[in-house]
Amino acid sequence: MKFILSMPIPIVNSIASWFLKKRFHQIELFLKYPIEVQEELLMNLIGKAKNTEVGKTYDFSSIKNYQTFAERLPVVSYEDVEASIERSRLGESNIFWPTPIKWFAKSSGTTGSKSKFIPVSPESLEECHYAAGKDLLCMYLNNNPDAQLFMGKNLRLGGSKELYKDNGTIYGDLSAILIDNMPFWAEYSSTPSNEISLMGDWETKLKAIVKSTIKENVTSLAGVPSWMLVLLNHVVETTGKNNLFEVWPNLEVYFHGGVNFVPYIDQYNKLLPKSDFRYYEVYNASEGFFAIQDRNESKELLLMLDYGIFYEFIPMDTYETPDEKIIPLSQVEEGKNYAIIITTNAGLWRYKIGDTVRFTSINPYRIKITGRTKHFINAFGEELIIENAEEALRKAMQFTNSEIVDYTAAPIYMRGKEKGAHEWMIEFKTPPNDLNVFMQLLDSALQEVNSDYEAKRHNNTTLNPPKINIGRPSLFYDWLKQKNKLGGQHKIPRLSNSRTILEELIVLNNQ
Numbered sequence: 001m002k003f004i005l006s007m008p009i010p011i012v013n014s015i016a017s018w019f020l021k022k023r024f025h026q027i028e029l030f031l032k033y034p035i036e037v038q039e040e041l042l043m044n045l046i047g048k049a050k051n052t053e054v055g056k057t058y059d060f061s062s063i064k065n066y067q068t069f070a071e072r073l074p075v076v077s078y079e080d081v082e083a084s085i086e087r088s089r090l091g092e093s094n095i096f097w098p099t100p101i102k103w104f105a106k107s108s109g110t111t112g113s114k115s116k117f118i119p120v121s122p123e124s125l126e127e128c129h130y131a132a133g134k135d136l137l138c139m140y141l142n143n144n145p146d147a148q149l150f151m152g153k154n155l156r157l158g159g160s161k162e163l164y165k166d167n168g169t170i171y172g173d174l175s176a177i178l179i180d181n182m183p184f185w186a187e188y189s190s191t192p193s194n195e196i197s198l199m200g201d202w203e204t205k206l207k208a209i210v211k212s213t214i215k216e217n218v219t220s221l222a223g224v225p226s227w228m229l230v231l232l233n234h235v236v237e238t239t240g241k242n243n244l245f246e247v248w249p250n251l252e253v254y255f256h257g258g259v260n261f262v263p264y265i266d267q268y269n270k271l272l273p274k275s276d277f278r279y280y281e282v283y284n285a286s287e288g289f290f291a292i293q294d295r296n297e298s299k300e301l302l303l304m305l306d307y308g309i310f311y312e313f314i315p316m317d318t319y320e321t322p323d324e325k326i327i328p329l330s331q332v333e334e335g336k337n338y339a340i341i342i343t344t345n346a347g348l349w350r351y352k353i354g355d356t357v358r359f360t361s362i363n364p365y366r367i368k369i370t371g372r373t374k375h376f377i378n379a380f381g382e383e384l385i386i387e388n389a390e391e392a393l394r395k396a397m398q399f400t401n402s403e404i405v406d407y408t409a410a411p412i413y414m415r416g417k418e419k420g421a422h423e424w425m426i427e428f429k430t431p432p433n434d435l436n437v438f439m440q441l442l443d444s445a446l447q448e449v450n451s452d453y454e455a456k457r458h459n460n461t462t463l464n465p466p467k468i469n470i471g472r473p474s475l476f477y478d479w480l481k482q483k484n485k486l487g488g489q490h491k492i493p494r495l496s497n498s499r500t501i502l503e504e505l506i507v508l509n510n511q
Contacts, residue, residue: 023138030305031364035330042066042310045343054084054096054349066328070312075326075341075350078116085117091168097121097347103181105174105286107383107452115451117171118286124346128307129178132282132289135304136255139294140280152250153191153216157209157223157231163198174286191216202461206231210238218248224258225268226380226420226462232271233417244271257282259381260369260497267414283369287353288344291367300366305329308345313338316356319373334359339373375495379411380420380462382453384446386494392445399441400432406476406492410502412467421464425505427471439468475509482508 030037046069050060058072074080084095085104093100096119103120120129141147158175170177179197187194192212199205209231221228232244241247254268254277261281268279283291283301288309291301303311311329316337318324332338337358343349357367377384393404405427412421424442432438443465447454456462476492493501 023135024142026306027135027138034305034365035328037305038310038329039066041306041308042069042343045308045310045345048345049096049098049347052094052096052098052347054347070326070328073350075352077352077354081348081351082116085119088119089117089167089169089171095347096349097345099123101346102169103177104169104171105177106171107174107286116286118174119346119348120174120177120286121346123308124288124344125178125181127345128289128309129174129284130183131307132284132292132304136280136282136292139292139302140253140255140278143294143296144278147252148250149219149252150189151217152219152248153189154220154222155192155209155213155216155218156190156197157221157228158197191218202455203459206234210235214239214247216248217250219250219252221251221254221256223256224381225256225261225264226259226414226456228254228256229264229267229414230419230462232268236271237417243273245274251277253278253280255280255282257284259378264414267416283367285353285355287342287348287351288346290340294366300360300368303329303365303367305365310343312341312343312350314341314352316373329365332359332362332365334362337370371497375493377409377411377422377495377497379413379497380456382450382456382463384409384422384450384453384495388446388450388453389495391449392442395445396432396438396441400434400438401430402432402438403429405429406471408476408492408494408496408501408505409466410496410499412464413499419460419462419464422466423499423502424466424468425471425475425502425509426468427473427475431470435468435470439466442466442468469506469509471505472509475505479505479508 043064046055046060046063049055055061063069063072081096088095088101089104099121101119101121103125104117105120107116107118137149141149156179158173158179163170163172163176163180176198179194182190182194192209196205196208196212199208214235221232223231235247236242236244239247244251251272254272256279261279265279278296281293281301282289289304289307290309291303293300294302305311312326313329313332314324314326316339319339326341335358337356340353340355340357342351342353344351352373354373356370356373358370360366360368372378372385375386389407389409393407396402397404407424407426409422409424412423414420443457446466447457453463457465480492496502
């Protein structure tokens, strides 16, 4: 280790480039034989877990192919496996995976609970999350052979929550788990330090990150766009510079994921005004790392097939209908929208993650993320779902003796240094006496039921308080009528990442 750290950075850069490019030959294997790689992976997962509680329940020892696997095991959501995960969190082993699970990634938003606790096994850490980090660098270097990535450091921006110990297990943001388990070479090439990265208070952490990184030679950025934008604006403001290249002249790429990047691209281009600056997208979640942008300037992501994750898909035109069907990767078609089901090396078996994707290519398998299986707002990583909204509205109505006819909500995207927010259009049957009190109650209730929304609202970190518009009588009825959607199964879209519906309602409300 001391030898590596004492070597000149150009040599480290050359060695790292050589090592990472070797992995490209393994990637070529699943590009050439995708179905065979996935089928072998599934059988390996089944074989490893055959003596677990789940393995014995479904007699994994007798499963010899995908067809039997699909016939025998049910598709599940978090609520279906929550009790088993809670037992694991309390220290029980060998329930759904043979390796003892010490880590649980906390994420928000299920119907019945404030947070989910996703198991993170040693295998998923090494063979999925960390392997993906190396592959991302591998692909970038393969596409940009003159890159000087390792001449400097990667500015990483993880979650703002600390890690918490409970009954011998540890839970927290996935990013905090990854940082805490990071190999030395990754820590050496990253900034800020682990100590700063794992700080709990965002405002203190923000100042510490700026102070510790502005004098570093930062060559790459990694983090969620909404959070990163807050940090980068703070860097420019603190240093008094016009753009980020005046702070970090060798900055060349931003690796991003977690929320839709489209609303932020103009703001990033102002901070990073170089035509050859690169943006690379990734698709990861607490449950696993799924896909990586494998080409410069591409809007598509390569589905990674050898990370210990077996994929199945539900065509969205059959989702939650009597005709719902579940298909393996070999049966997907280009241009169709699918809900994702995963089986993983952390013991998630046929698990619905709630995301939807569209295949843009099947040779190789490339995807675009198209949204969630339910209406949602996730413009800033808050993952606000309808159940959260309904529960919060219920509490606000109860305390203000008000009644609602209809509602919808959408984001107010960040503009310049302005923070984001949620904007609501609510048609009341019985309006509250004080709309401001109603807004405060709604905001407080949303924070109670959604830990990610709570984190973004803490001290107005990323989100300002919500804005509420009062809809005139029959507003939503008139909007449906205008769309020729009266009667039948037509419903008001409750939550959306797009402002299209909200803007239409605002215009109609003023007519």
